Amino acid sequence: xxxxxxxxxxxxxxxxxxxxxxxxxxxxxxxxxxxxxxxxxxxxxxxxxxxxxxxxxxxxxxxxxxxxxxxxxxxxxxxxxxxxxxxxxxxxxxxxxxxxxxxxxxxxxxxxxxxxxxxxxxxxxxxxxxxxxxxxxxxxxxxxxxxxxxxxxxxxxxxxxxxxxxxxxxxxxxxxxxxxxxxxxxxxxxxxxxxxxxxxxxxxxxxxxxxxxxxxxxxxxxxxxxxxxxxxxxxxxxxxxxxxxxxxxxxxxxxxxxxxxxxxxxxxxxxxxxxxxxxxxxxxxxxxxxxxxxxxxxxxxxxxxxxxxxxxxxxxxxxxxxxxxxxxxxxxxxxxxxxxxxxxxxxxxxxxxxxxxxxxxxxxxxxxxxxxxxxxxxxxxxxxxxxxxxxxxxxxxxxxxxxxxxxx
Ligand code: PMP
Numbered sequence: 001x002x003x004x005x006x007x008x009x010x011x012x013x014x015x016x017x018x019x020x021x022x023x024x025x026x027x028x029x030x031x032x033x034x035x036x037x038x039x040x041x042x043x044x045x046x047x048x049x050x051x052x053x054x055x056x057x058x059x060x061x062x063x064x065x066x067x068x069x070x071x072x073x074x075x076x077x078x079x080x081x082x083x084x085x086x087x088x089x090x091x092x093x094x095x096x097x098x099x100x101x102x103x104x105x106x107x108x109x110x111x112x113x114x115x116x117x118x119x120x121x122x123x124x125x126x127x128x129x130x131x132x133x134x135x136x137x138x139x140x141x142x143x144x145x146x147x148x149x150x151x152x153x154x155x156x157x158x159x160x161x162x163x164x165x166x167x168x169x170x171x172x173x174x175x176x177x178x179x180x181x182x183x184x185x186x187x188x189x190x191x192x193x194x195x196x197x198x199x200x201x202x203x204x205x206x207x208x209x210x211x212x213x214x215x216x217x218x219x220x221x222x223x224x225x226x227x228x229x230x231x232x233x234x235x236x237x238x239x240x241x242x243x244x245x246x247x248x249x250x251x252x253x254x255x256x257x258x259x260x261x262x263x264x265x266x267x268x269x270x271x272x273x274x275x276x277x278x279x280x281x282x283x284x285x286x287x288x289x290x291x292x293x294x295x296x297x298x299x300x301x302x303x304x305x306x307x308x309x310x311x312x313x314x315x316x317x318x319x320x321x322x323x324x325x326x327x328x329x330x331x332x333x334x335x336x337x338x339x340x341x342x343x344x345x346x347x348x349x350x351x352x353x354x355x356x357x358x359x360x361x362x363x364x365x366x367x368x369x370x371x372x373x374x375x376x377x378x379x380x381x382x383x384x385x386x387x388x389x390x391x392x393x394x395x396x397x398x399x400x401x402x403x404x405x406x407x408x
Pocket of ligand 1: 111135
């Protein structure tokens with residue numbers, strides 16, 4: 001008698017269709033190469049946590065273990081500890097958004113928020129609008145639910161509203177398949193560009209006119225190196241679903257983020273989250289709460305801003321000095337990334353091995369598009385992690401790899 005086995009070989013018959021369509025993230029794949037001592041990595045998106053003062057970490061973690069052990073070690077509410085959600089409300093008020101704790105749900109980083117939103121809202125072939133290029137972790141999270149992602153190009157003022165409107169006209173008003181527009185208005189990942197106030201207002205008008213909601217992903221908003229604070233979309237329209245995180249202002253290792261949304265939306269997300277993890281880490285939530293209540297975190301943030309500004313300046317200066325006239329790039333006022341565009345025939349995906357040879361990594365532009373093909377003549381480079389000297393050297397090496405291809 002033969003027994004039927006599920007095939008766990010390379011055919012992977014048992015794997016669900018939604019997982020078959022998933023692609024590995026180029027950034028994750030690059031992680032191992034980027035740790036080689038001779039390679040300077042411009043591919044990651046990591047904050048420099050070595051800038052965090054040990055005293056602040058000890059204060060926040062000590063308080064969690066000393067004073068709040070019983071709560072920190074226990075299961076908590078699915079939407080997160082009320083005391084931590086109150087601290088999130090204070091953080092939101094600082095940036096111009098007034099909300100109550102029952103409009104906040106804590107997540108395991110903004111990444112989980114993206115997955116929960118997708119799980120809650122996306123049926124196969126539903127239409128999602130996003131900047132193109134957009135955050136590849138969002139594309140990964142959405143792809144499991146098989147949406148039809150429509151990408152709208154940006155310029156230095158963020159998503160192009162004329163192109164969005166043209167796309168919306170083809171989709172049609174009140175189309176039930178159209179769900180939400182996912183945007184990173186501040187210092188976009190990977191673009192580095194910021195949506196102007198005029199375009200923020202226009203996007204909200206269009207959302208009401210065409211019947212979709214806006215998901216505002218804002219991990220970098222507080223990391224501004226020039227210019228004044230820009231009011232979040234959430235402050236202009238209470239229907240906006242806002243995603244925040246401590247990953248860039250404190251530490252990604254704490255995996256703490258949040259969704260700010262109307263209560264009716266959060267009630268659904270809460271149900272979905274119960275099936276995902278019951279609740280987030282209470283320990284991490286307590287640490288986050290104490291960090292933002294008991295330590296001079298704003299001073300620490302100013303330290304981050306100062307260091308990242310120097311690194312951004314080093315990158316922009318090196319690009320001016322070393323990059324060929326055929327290349328153009330964005331000029332971010334904050335965040336972590338510069339987006340480089342090369343002539344249309346260029347393929348940064350295949351150039352990566354040559355760059356690695358030259359001792360530098362970046363993320364090829366096609367990683368940031370849902371089809372994995374568009375954007376091959378572009379790349380994302382990161383300036384948050386390496387010293388100004390290493391950034392300048394990395395850009396010099398990268399310029400060499402580009403020049404070799406131009407000379408072919
Ligand atoms: N959204 C964007 C735009 C990001 O750049 C990142 C992190 N790189 C995330 C979400 C995920 O952040 P978290 O660490 O909070 O999960």
